[in-house]
Amino acid sequence: MKPTEKAVRDANRRVFEAKDYDTYDQNASIFERARQEEIAEILASAPRRETMLDVGCGTGNVLRLAKRHFARCYGADLSRPLLGELRRREGLPLATAEAFHLPYKDACFDLVSMYALVHHLLDPRTAFQEAHRVLKPGGMLYLDHDPNWYFGRFHNIYYRVRWSSSPGFGSWDAELSEWHHTRSGGLNPDRLRETLSKAGFDRIDVQYRITTNPSLPLGFRVIRAGMKALTRLYPFKSLHTHFRVLASKR
Numbered sequence: 001m002k003p004t005e006k007a008v009r010d011a012n013r014r015v016f017e018a019k020d021y022d023t024y025d026q027n028a029s030i031f032e033r034a035r036q037e038e039i040a041e042i043l044a045s046a047p048r049r050e051t052m053l054d055v056g057c058g059t060g061n062v063l064r065l066a067k068r069h070f071a072r073c074y075g076a077d078l079s080r081p082l083l084g085e086l087r088r089r090e091g092l093p094l095a096t097a098e099a100f101h102l103p104y105k106d107a108c109f110d111l112v113s114m115y116a117l118v119h120h121l122l123d124p125r126t127a128f129q130e131a132h133r134v135l136k137p138g139g140m141l142y143l144d145h146d147p148n149w150y151f152g153r154f155h156n157i158y159y160r161v162r163w164s165s166s167p168g169f170g171s172w173d174a175e176l177s178e179w180h181h182t183r184s185g186g187l188n189p190d191r192l193r194e195t196l197s198k199a200g201f202d203r204i205d206v207q208y209r210i211t212t213n214p215s216l217p218l219g220f221r222v223i224r225a226g227m228k229a230l231t232r233l234y235p236f237k238s239l240h241t242h243f244r245v246l247a248s249k250r
Helices: 005-017 033-044 061-066 080-090 125-134 149-162 172-177 189-198 218-233
Strands: 051-055 072-077 094-096 109-115 135-147 201-209 242-249
Touching: 005 080, 005 172, 033 061, 033 109, 033 135, 051 061, 051 125, 061 072, 061 080, 061 109, 072 080, 080 094, 109 125, 125 135, 125 189, 135 149, 189 201, 189 242
Parallel strands: 051 072, 051 109, 072 094, 109 135
Antiparallel strands: 135 242, 201 242
């Protein structure tokens, strides 16, 4: 049975309030060099770079990269403990807030990023509307590190069998928090494109990629190598594990 948005939100809060800042800040799939360089390049490509907001900022990975390119950087997250530690270490202006209710005025940011966030939302429509509201005209929305449904619809069969009696993400709260990893098979980028368009965005660019996670087990690294080889012949959507989206406010 599909959960409610509140149930998913509450599970996210419990999961991320229990995270250890330093341990969580070592996610190999995000913090390896090529991924960091790509994120920095995307941030630097924003048409204007005065103010930015990272929604679901966690330990501040995107904010630390954005500080090189933006005059003022802001963050919002559900987890008070992570925000408290990030504020202590980086001294950034941060807010405890949901993606559905951002405590900022209309049209005040040049870029809004939601890195590894959207798959934690059961339905992202309201979050996209909020991002659109706080963006300046011509501002950019950046989504990244979300699981690609075209690949995940197949991988999810393996996942559901492998973790049929225990939580693959470590706890049942985490299984609920990671709904689009554990149950839906991922996010469909083409449907997200439609949702973003209805929220008022245009020039919506979707780019697919294959995970660069260096900590994958050997068997999965072999499969990844085969997937990369096949995509050189033809860029099948189903051979890409993740995607990112850049969209502009009309």
